[in-house]
Structure formats: C-alpha cells, structure tokens
Amino acid sequence: MTGRRTVVPFGPQHPVLPEPIHLDLVIEDEKVLEAIPSIGYVHRGLEKLVEKRDFKNFVYIAERICGICSFIHSVGFCQGIENIMDIEVPERAKYLRTIWSEYSRMHSHLLWMGLFADAMGFENLFMNAWRIREQVLDVMEETTGGRVIQGSCKVGGVRRDISGSKLKEMSAGLDRTYAEVEELNHVFFDDSTVIHRTSGIGYLSKDDAYHLGAVGPTARGCGVAIDARETGYLAYPELDFKPVVENAGDCYSRCVVRAKEVLQSADLIKQAIEKIPDGDIEVKVKGNPDGEYFSRVEQPRGECIHYVKGNGKRYLVRERVRTPTLTNIPPLVKMLAGCEMADVPVIVLTIDPCIGCAER
Amino acid sequence: MTIEEQLIREISVGELLDEVKAKSDDGYRLVQIGCTRIEDAFEINYSFDKENRFENLRVTIGEDVTMPSISDIYWGAFIYENEMHDLYGIPVEGMNLDFKGNLIRTSVPHPFRGEVTVKKVPAKKAVEETKEEAKADAGGEE
DSSP states (O other): OOOOOEEEESSSSTBBSSSEEEEEEEETTTEEEEEEEEEOTTOOGGGGGGSSSTTOOOOHHHTTHHHHHHHHHHHHHHHHHHHHHTTTOHHHHHHHHHHHHHHHHHHHHHHHHOOOHHTTHHHHHHHHHHHHHHHHHHHHHHSSSSSSSOEEEEEEESOOOOOOOOOHHHHHHHHHHHHHHHOOOOHHHOOEEEHHHHTSSSSHHHHHHHHOOOHHHHHHTOOOOOOOGGGTTGGGGGGGGOOOOSSSSSSHHHHHHHHHHHHHHHHHHHHHHHHHOOOOBBBBOOOOEEEEEEEEEEEEEEEEEEEEEEEEESSSSSEEOHHHHHHHHHHHHHHHOOOOGGGGHHHHHHTTHHHHHHOO | OSSSSEEEEEOOOOGHHHHHHHHTTOOOOOEEEEEHHHEEEEEEEEEEEETTEEEEEEEEEEEOOOOOOOTTSSSGGHHHHHHEEEEEEEOOESSOOOOOOSSSSSSSSSTTOOOOOOOOHHHHHHHHHHHHHHHTTTTOOO
C-alpha cells in the first residue's frame, strides 16, 4: 500500500451500467475505502405531476416511473387509491394482477441476469438469459398488448381479461420456460467464472442489511426474510409462497436469490392460473379519494411504497414513491467499502439499481 | 378493503429522536421518510416495519423549522433526509452524509416546497439561468 488516496468518479455513464448512478470512490491502490453516492441525473419530478393529472389518469404516470417494473408500480398506486375509497376489487382482477406482476418479476430478473453475465464478460450467458426473457415478454404482449408498458391496471380492477384457453397455453409455456431457466441457473450456480467473480465479494451482514434498510433480493441474499408479498395483497394469501432466502450475504448469494425467484414466479403464476375464479374484472369507481394510504408492493428489486393522500378532489395532494433502489443505496455504500476496484461494477449490479425508479 | 393496518402516531419535533431510538431498540427497520406539503406546513412521515407490522411517526412542522437528523440511529436515513432537503428545502441538522443540496440537483431549487412551483419558472427562464450559472462556473468565459 502506498497510502496515497485518490478519488475515482464512477458513472453516471459507465460501460457496464445501464443506469446513471454516480459514485465517488475513494481508493488507496486498488482498494475502495469509501463510496459516496450521488443521484439526480434523471430526476423528472413525476410525483409532482399528481397535482395536474386526476387520480385515475395518474395510473399512466405511475406506470411510467420505470420501464422494467412498470406493471407493479400501477398496482401499487391503484391499490392505494382503492384502499382510501373502500373499493373492493373483483377476485378475478386480483388474480390477473398477480399473474402479470409475476411475469414482470420474471422478465426483470432475467434481464438482470443477462446484464450481470455481461458485466462479468460472459456474453453467451447474457444472450441466453435474454433469449428466455423474450418468451416472457411475448406472453405480456399477447395478453396486455404491451411488452414493457402494459396499461392494463386501473383503479377498480383491470382493463383486460385472459381467456381460459390462453391461460392453459400460458401454463404449458411456463413449463418450457421453467425447464430452460433451470438449465440456465446451473451456469449461474456452478460455473467457475461466476463463482470466482461473485463468491465472497460485496459482503453485507444480516444485521447491516436489516438496519440499513435493505429490501428485496439484496436483503434476502443476506438472510433477511422480508417480502412485501407476505403482507397479503392481491391473490398472494391464496398461493403457496415462501420468500427465497440465502445466507452468504455476497454477490453470489444475491444472484442465486434472483435466479431461484424466476422459478418461484413461474410456479406462482401456475398456481394462480389453477385457482383463478370466474367473474368481473373491474368495478365502477365513483367519487374522489379522501384520506391516505401507504400501499406496499413487492417489486422485483424489493418492497416499494406508494403513499397516496387525497382531499376529496380529483387531484391528489401527494403521491410519494419510495422505491427499492433508493433504500438499497445505503447498503450498497456499506458493501463497497473495502472491496477491490475491479469488483465495483459487479457489486453495484447486485442491488439491481433502477435509478429511473429511485429519482422518479 | 384495507389490507394492512395503517398506524400513524402524531409526535412533536422534540419527541422525534427518543421515539425513533425506541423503535430502533425494539428491532424495527426504517422503511422510509417522506414529506408532504399541506397548506403552510409540512407533514413528515417516518415509517418503520417489524415482521410486517407497519407503523408511522408523523411530525408536522412550519416552514422555518430545522429537523434533527435520525442518521445517528438509522445510518441509512441520510438518503431520505437529503431528498427531503433537496425537494422541500427543509434543513436537517446533523446528517452523517450531508450532500448540501447536491443529492438531487434540480434547475428549480426545492421544487416541491410550494404548490405547483414548477409552473412559476418558465422553461426559457430556467434555461437562461442554467447558462448564467455555467458561465459563472467557467469564470465568465463562453
């Protein structure tokens, strides 16, 4: 060690990062001593738009907070309004929302797995992950009309139904996807390159993960079994479900959690297809919201909160979105302290940063 | 169809640190800190969770109040406190990582402070101001 400290700016544009996060890395030789995060490059003030779009139309804005977890954002927002207004969403709509939410999780995790492989220089793995992701996107497109922005969720239910024959077809398709993901996961779990680049890297203890507010696979990879799906929204209470937890607290562990969650999502969709009841898919919404609600949903990256507050008018007083990436930044700072400079991109990717979400 | 109990307890600024410390000692994790503008005051919600029990502490403050930082108790609180400062202009004292207004850099300072403040600054003027700032940063040279 020379004892000479240097500040290396990392991002906001970086070859391995699809998201514009900036970190000032204080390094000594090749060791990172401290990482100081900075966001704000893509802040769009979307929350403020709630003062100019009535609450029913704001669903479209909520959905556009992020291109990856768009559907679950619309669920979070609608659920908040429905709770304020005491709207009972039809059971079938809850199941449809669950199915699309889990497809969103599958597509987000497969996208992440591809990007993660790419960051490690594993191009073949990257392309295979994205090839499987296409099957998921195809189903989203066939059932909602949109690959990325679905526009299917509305206050009071959903806009589109899925026919019984299509549900059967989806179930059979999921079997094929499941088998392919299992095969792909062998590479993520057993390949020496992946293990070498991730095992023991970016360690975060269980206590730190909990007290620093980590959520989603970042927390579950450290042995913290928190998952907002356990709070009982949508059809999750009717499905057999337990959070995927790994205990090593390193990059490998977080990778394994996501890889297993793709399989878990496929299983949850199949369960939902088996149990989905017949009936209406929406109810009429009359009046305006007057009250407040913290709506918690589980995004692919973790717990997301849509706080909505209305005063009886068409325009809400406040829509505050606390996204998983925002709360995973302090744990990231902790993970980076003490790591090798070369491991920074891999560690940053393991929280699956979505800066579009974080800055809104 | 309330699916989750929404516990919100109003407290004063003076009680904040003790209440947050009690939550930390009781094993709650900090979920979020969020601010809402209500007429001539601000409502700040501190949300906590323990085994899916979701609780909120609410502080209502006037425009000229400085908030104490809870980052000594919950280290990761800096991200919410800086956000609150940058968007609402609420000073927060004692943050472990103070970005001094540079976490979320916006062309309009504290854009969420007033009601629909975005409307008050026309885009053209905002661009001119940005150019002026860039010019000043470059020592007056084009």
